[in-house]
Amino acid sequence: xxxxxxxxxxxxxxxxxxxxxxxxxxxxxxxxxxxxxxxxxxxxxxxxxxxxxxxxxxxxxxxxxxxxxxxxxxxxxxxxxxxxxxxxxxxxxxxxxxxxxxxxxxxxxxxxxxxxxxxxxxxxxxxxxxxxxxxxxxxxxxxxxxxxxxxxx
Amino acid sequence: xxxxxxxxxxxxxxxxxxxxxxxxxxxxxxxxxxxxxxxxxxxxxxxxxxxxxxxxxxxxxxxxxxxxxxxxxxxxxxxxxxxxxxxxxxxxxxxxxxxxxxxxxxxxxxxxxxxxxxxxxxxxxxxxxxxxxxxxxxxxxxxxxxxxxxxxx
DNA sequence: GGCCCAAGCGCAACCGGGTTGCATGAGGGA
DNA sequence: TCCCTCATGCAACCCGGTTGCGCTTGGGCC
Numbered sequence: 001x002x003x004x005x006x007x008x009x010x011x012x013x014x015x016x017x018x019x020x021x022x023x024x025x026x027x028x029x030x031x032x033x034x035x036x037x038x039x040x041x042x043x044x045x046x047x048x049x050x051x052x053x054x055x056x057x058x059x060x061x062x063x064x065x066x067x068x069x070x071x072x073x074x075x076x077x078x079x080x081x082x083x084x085x086x087x088x089x090x091x092x093x094x095x096x097x098x099x100x101x102x103x104x105x106x107x108x109x110x111x112x113x114x115x116x117x118x119x120x121x122x123x124x125x126x127x128x129x130x131x132x133x134x135x136x137x138x139x140x141x142x143x144x145x146x147x148x149x150x151x152x153x
Numbered sequence: 154x155x156x157x158x159x160x161x162x163x164x165x166x167x168x169x170x171x172x173x174x175x176x177x178x179x180x181x182x183x184x185x186x187x188x189x190x191x192x193x194x195x196x197x198x199x200x201x202x203x204x205x206x207x208x209x210x211x212x213x214x215x216x217x218x219x220x221x222x223x224x225x226x227x228x229x230x231x232x233x234x235x236x237x238x239x240x241x242x243x244x245x246x247x248x249x250x251x252x253x254x255x256x257x258x259x260x261x262x263x264x265x266x267x268x269x270x271x272x273x274x275x276x277x278x279x280x281x282x283x284x285x286x287x288x289x290x291x292x293x294x295x296x297x298x299x300x301x302x303x304x305x306x
Numbered sequence: 307g308g309c310c311c312a313a314g315c316g317c318a319a320c321c322g323g324g325t326t327g328c329a330t331g332a333g334g335g336a
Numbered sequence: 337t338c339c340c341t342c343a344t345g346c347a348a349c350c351c352g353g354t355t356g357c358g359c360t361t362g363g364g365c366c
Contacts, residue, residue, distance in 0.1 A: 129295055129299065140282055180342065205323090216344080
């Protein structure tokens with residue numbers, strides 16, 4: 001379709017994005033592939049705002065993006081975390097397990113949020129309760145910011 | 154002042170609320186004491202909505218409540234947690250330590266959120282990062298709902 | 307390759323809670 | 337009791353999430 005030069009492609013869509021959509025039995029549309037591309041190539045979870053801005057620039061409507069994200073959540077293609085700033089952040093779900101299977105780290109200096117895929121959340125046992133899932137959030141300095149902070153001394 | 158019978162008291166204000174305000178060097182006003190009363194007598198963290206509704210019923214303005222909560226946060230009289238529903242919940246800070254020193258439990262059946270004051274958050278050590286604070290959220294069934302769920306079987 | 311229809315999209319408008327500016331009123335030290 | 341500062345209340349704004357509806361399009365079927 002390629003509405004505007006350099007904006008919407010169909011030819012060079014990321015194979016991986018298309019495959020994810022096919023596996024989830026979802027229609028392959030340009031908005032969805034662009035959204036998945038963004039998420040697949042992001043190192044860290046992206047805020048709804050960041051996604052909106054990037055895709056609106058490409059000519060997509062914010063309602064469409066919003067609905068695509070809802071769809072992805074329903075299919076557990078992505079997971080969503082809420083941080084202290086009350087904004088949602090989205091990331092591709094890598095583990096088969098749905099949702100909160102790993103801690104999330106927020107750097108107070110650069111503000112980036114990182115999925116700590118390799119780290120297990122220590123189990124807590126709570127008298128009388130049935131614990132079904134756990135989430136853990138960490139704050140501090142990421143390696144890059146820590147190094148810069150030390151250099152500044 | 155006692156504007157309307159049964160609404161705003163000055164005479165019978167909770168001593169504890171007044172003491173908290175005095176200690177924080179904040180002015181003692183009817184809105185603030187009512188708000189603190191509510192929080193002091195709540196077993197669990199209350200949502201901003203719950204607080205607003207209770208206090209608007211008493212004739213206070215939502216902006217005032219909003220600003221009082223901001224003030225309390227600044228003075229660390231209360232702490233605030235964000236749950237998956239992206240709503241804030243407020244609770245009196247009991248530990249001297251500011252903020253997230255204990256896990257929070259959300260019951261998926263009754264929806265209540267509970268501060269687990271007595272439970273420590275297991276420390277996570279993260280290669281290359283400096284961890285400054287941690288938070289943990291648990292979901293499942295609280296003792297009451299667990300019992301009811303078992304009875305229903 | 308073309309047809310058709312359910313699903314996806316875009317627009318416009320709504321909604322509700324957080325936030326701000328400003329004029330008025332109240333707390334509390336002098 | 338007075339007065340200054342801070343708290344309050346009102347109105348309005350802002351912004352992101354959400355919905356309804358008519359148009360468009362992906363993709364299965366012929």
